[in-house]
Amino acid sequence: MFKKLFLAALVLLAVVNIVLIRANMRLGYDIEAKINKxxxxxxxxxxxxxxxxxxxxxxxxxxxxxxxxxxxxxxxxxxxxxxxxxxxxxxxxxxxxxxxxxxxxxxxxxxxxxxxxxxxxx
The missing domain is CATH 3.90.10.10 (Cytochrome C3)
Structure with a gap:
């Protein structure tokens, strides 16, 4: 039971990370353009x-x-x-x-x- 709960938490954490990374990529904040301009x-x-x-x-x-x-x-x-x-x-x-x-x-x-x-x- 503990292993299944732990595995489910890891999968949930991975999904949340992927969603946040994709959202950040869509925002497109380009630090290079800000610093060099x-x-x-x-x-x-x-x-x-x-x-x-x-x-x-x-x-x-x-x-x-x-x-x-x-x-x-x-x-x-x-x-x-x-x-x-x-x-x-x-x-x-x-x-x-x-x-x-x-x-x-x-x-x-x-x-x-x-x-x-x-x-x-x-």
Missing amino acids: PPKIHVFQTKYNEGTQIVFNHEEHSQGYGLECIECHHVESCDHCHKKEIIQVDIEESKVALHKNCLHCHQALESGPRQCDECHKR
């Missing part, structure tokens, strides 16, 4: 002025202004930042890169935000 909008949390945020419209800059990836991301390949594995970037490292890229470009073109509080909003 650049975000439309990126929010940078800063330490400036008691933790302001910078909202950067990546899509507007790349598509709206026709900028190529290399114009901001320099000589690194796209997968240098858009890796299959998510990593945490040091805040100081990103601060230097953002100021070097964004501010210098905006000053050279004399357009877009060029003062601290134009990007660093509460």
Whole structure:
């Protein structure tokens, strides 16, 4: 009796697993596409002025202004930042890169935000 009950429980567990796996496959959540695709909008949390945020419209800059990836991301390949594995970037490292890229470009073109509080909003 115990063997039959145990076997029935195993069969039931196998069926439930198969149903859940198939349901997950139908949902089609593709983690690869999410990680390798650049975000439309990126929010940078800063330490400036008691933790302001910078909202950067990546899509507007790349598509709206026709900028190529290399114009901001320099000589690194796209997968240098858009890796299959998510990593945490040091805040100081990103601060230097953002100021070097964004501010210098905006000053050279004399357009877009060029003062601290134009990007660093509460």
